[in-house]
Amino acid sequence: MTIHASFKAFSKKRGSRFAVEDLTFDVPAGRVVGLIGPNGAGKSTALAGLTGLVEATSGRATVFGCDYRALPRPATKVGVNLDGMDVEPGLTGRRHLQICQLAAGSDKENVERVLGLVDLAAEGNKKVRDYSLGMRQRLGIASALVGSPEMLVLDEPANGLDPQGVQWLRKFLREFAASGGSALVSSHQLMELEKVADEVVILKQKTLFRGTLKEAKALGGGSLESAYFKILEGSQ
């Protein structure tokens, strides 16, 4: 099985406390992996560690066998949309994507392709400051896709999306995985994640569970949400 990303005993201290401790799991090709856990559990820290935005205190997080920052054209391998990756508000959505495409070093046709994909083509010439929350989220997903990556790392991608957007995202992620891509997706929307994830990691500073969605649901009598609460209660 081809592994796209790997956490090996990844730990990150924030001050004197571990935000993430001893996290180990893989993201295989063709799979959507859901990363879940309560607020402050360390999900964003783990995604930031994988994408070179924070240094591990110990252990390692790698993409395609090396540190994200060591990849020659990282955005053509791993598309990233994390919380706090703000867009210059005075730019139009299209201009922002053109800059992302140039930085990624991908084909310029990708700009119009991803604008269409996330259903923002009609809003491409609007300034980002005039975008709604959902439109900003769509633009963030488009930024992750503009390099035509093999893997996606998305922090709460369904946040702010309308029902059509949520449905589109679900279908898109399933097709992306079916074509051999992979996605690591953090989410609090367990019912939605249940429809899209193949594998699940439950994090609360340390790993509380990792396994297939089927294994997780079996622990909750067929429901990921029930399994989640059961696992969290068991950890206290």
Ligand SMILES: Nc1ncnc2c1ncn2[C@@H]1O[C@H](COP(=O)(O)OP(=O)(O)OP(=O)(O)O)[C@@H](O)[C@H]1O
């Ligand atoms: N830049 C930072 N400096 C210091 N502590 C931080 C920093 N970023 C996060 N933390 C701390 O690290 C811990 C994990 O935070 P993190 O944002 O990774 O959690 P999360 O699971 O993504 O939370 P949420 O679901 O609320 O987004 C928290 O205790 C948080 O206060």
